[in-house]
Amino acid sequence: MNDIVDGFVQAFQLIVSLDPEVLGITARSLEISLAATLIASLIAIPLGGLIHFREFGGKSGVITVIQTLYALPTVLAGLLVFLLISRAGPLGFLGLLFTPAGMIIGQTVLVIPLMIGMTLIALSGVKKSIRDEVVSLGATEGQTILTLVKEARFAILGGIILGFGRAISEVGAAMMIGGNIRGYTRILTTAIALETSQGNIPLSIALGIILLAIAMVVTTGLYLIQER
Amino acid sequence: MIEFSHVDKSFGEKVVLRDLTFRVEKGEIFTLIGPSGSGKSTILRLINLLDDPSSGTVSFDGQDTAVPNREKVGMRRRMAMVFQKPMAIRGNVYDNVAIGLVFRKEKGAGIKNRVSEALALVGLSGYEERKASTLSGGELQRVAIARALAMNPKIMLFDEPTSALDPEMIKEVLDVMLALANEGMTMVVVSHEMGFARAAASRVIFMDEGRIVEQGQPDQLFDAPKEERTKIFLSKVLQI
Numbered sequence: 232m233n234d235i236v237d238g239f240v241q242a243f244q245l246i247v248s249l250d251p252e253v254l255g256i257t258a259r260s261l262e263i264s265l266a267a268t269l270i271a272s273l274i275a276i277p278l279g280g281l282i283h284f285r286e287f288g289g290k291s292g293v294i295t296v297i298q299t300l301y302a303l304p305t306v307l308a309g310l311l312v313f314l315l316i317s318r319a320g321p322l323g324f325l326g327l328l329f330t331p332a333g334m335i336i337g338q339t340v341l342v343i344p345l346m347i348g349m350t351l352i353a354l355s356g357v358k359k360s361i362r363d364e365v366v367s368l369g370a371t372e373g374q375t376i377l378t379l380v381k382e383a384r385f386a387i388l389g390g391i392i393l394g395f396g397r398a399i400s401e402v403g404a405a406m407m408i409g410g411n412i413r414g415y416t417r418i419l420t421t422a423i424a425l426e427t428s429q430g431n432i433p434l435s436i437a438l439g440i441i442l443l444a445i446a447m448v449v450t451t452g453l454y455l456i457q458e459r
Numbered sequence: 460m461i462e463f464s465h466v467d468k469s470f471g472e473k474v475v476l477r478d479l480t481f482r483v484e485k486g487e488i489f490t491l492i493g494p495s496g497s498g499k500s501t502i503l504r505l506i507n508l509l510d511d512p513s514s515g516t517v518s519f520d521g522q523d524t525a526v527p528n529r530e531k532v533g534m535r536r537r538m539a540m541v542f543q544k545p546m547a548i549r550g551n552v553y554d555n556v557a558i559g560l561v562f563r564k565e566k567g568a569g570i571k572n573r574v575s576e577a578l579a580l581v582g583l584s585g586y587e588e589r590k591a592s593t594l595s596g597g598e599l600q601r602v603a604i605a606r607a608l609a610m611n612p613k614i615m616l617f618d619e620p621t622s623a624l625d626p627e628m629i630k631e632v633l634d635v636m637l638a639l640a641n642e643g644m645t646m647v648v649v650s651h652e653m654g655f656a657r658a659a660a661s662r663v664i665f666m667d668e669g670r671i672v673e674q675g676q677p678d679q680l681f682d683a684p685k686e687e688r689t690k691i692f693l694s695k696v697l698q699i
């Protein structure tokens with residue numbers, strides 16, 4: 232019991248004293264997950280728009296697969312990207328394994344299905360009559376998607392935030408692709424896993440508190456958007 | 460300008476239009492009347508390429524509208540539709556009127572002039588900065604008409620444009636439509652405003668259950684309908 236109390240006291244000291252290692256890990260976590268969220272948004276929102284607007288064979292099947300992948304196990308996303316970028320893989324020549332760039336790819340793959348799904352939900356919330364009138368006004372397919380994404384922007388922003396929440400809190404893909412190299416690919420989640428296993432409880436608790444704080448900011452952001 | 464040739468339209472099992480054949484000539488004010496569900500809006504949607512016929516052909520300017528989507532956009536850009544319940548996109552009145560011009564990638568200064576001209580025509584000069592969400596139903600409908608006018612279309616489609624307006628607004632809107640008609644605008648109008656039809660319509664078409672029951676000059680159709688169904692419908696509409 233004392234150990235735990237001790238752990239919390241030391242953890243607060245680490246945070247308050249702006250311990251360089253803690254700060255470094257936090258900054259890297261944010262960088263990687265924000266980059267992954269940004270890239271995933273740029274892919275998922277237009278793709279979600281196309282899936283929403285185009286009629287094609289197997290559309291409902293595609294949507295079901297996307298929904299299933301919301302819960303894509305992080306280690307499977309990790310495995311997939313690992314196979315792609317490991318030295319023997321098709322993208323092996325890029326040397327991305329055990330780099331932050333590789334981790335960004337892993338998290339991007341992980342959150343894209345969720346963000347496509349959230350985009351689909353957001354767009355289906357825009358009335359059909361608005362879509363008809365936008366098309367009637369002479370919009371191209373791209374202009375239609377852009378206009379309706381703007382109409383649904385708060386719901387879509389909610390999806391982006393959800394995606395970021397999933398990226399920052401995942402550990403499997405980051406561990407497999409990043410390798411948890413100190414000062415290079417070590418992020419909040421992988422550091423907590425490692426430090427806990429090595430008995431470095433205060434550092435784990437400090438990192439855990441920060442992760443929780445980030446999650447709370449994300450949830451609050453989501454709440455504020457839904458209140459609009 | 461518009462030609463329907465043996466057009467059928469169904470949604471699943473439901474047959475909405477049956478073997479429709481007619482032409483709308485340049486400069487015509489083609490007015491459609493008929494009970495709710497008779498297929499009037501569907502005709503406008505087919506003209507505007509928002510739906511495809513199930514069989515038969517719809518042509519615009521001598522060109523079959525069964526073309527790839529990219530070419531449909533080009534055809535739609537020569538028309539404008541005023542919907543029964545117009546949309547308001549987020550933003551102000553300017554954004555709402557300019558949107559069609561923005562899609563056409565017109566230049567900023569040109570857009571500004573066209574927007575203020577169009578707003579003047581519908582009696583909303585100076586409304587540019589008003590938030591669209593604060594407009595009344597009548598004002599919003601006028602904004603929708605301005606939005607259509609701003610695009611300088613060759614043909615305008617109206618789907619019961621006055622059915623949601625206050626009485627004094629109805630006259631204002633109909634006056635704008637009359638002025639357009641007098642300038643030679645080609646129009647397809649779904650409306651039960653007899654006054655407008657008598658003053659402007661070149662032809663009135665009475666639809667029922669997806670078919671043209673009867674058509675003719677407005678005075679002829681309203682004062683001396685030949686078909687029983689037309690008589691019954693007109694007596695109901697005129698009572699209101």
Ligand SMILES: Nc1ncnc2c1ncn2[C@@H]1O[C@H](COP(=O)(O)OP(=O)(O)O)[C@@H](O)[C@H]1O
Nearest residue numbers: 470473475493494495496497498499500501502
């Ligand atoms: N997208 C659609 N799916 C199924 N039924 C439709 C659709 N659009 C219209 N309909 C049906 O087609 C019929 C004609 O509709 P509409 O053209 O809107 O009639 P009107 O404008 O004359 O009232 C109605 O019975 C309507 O329910």
Ligand SMILES: [Mg+2]
Nearest residue numbers: 499500501618
């Ligand atoms: Mg209708």
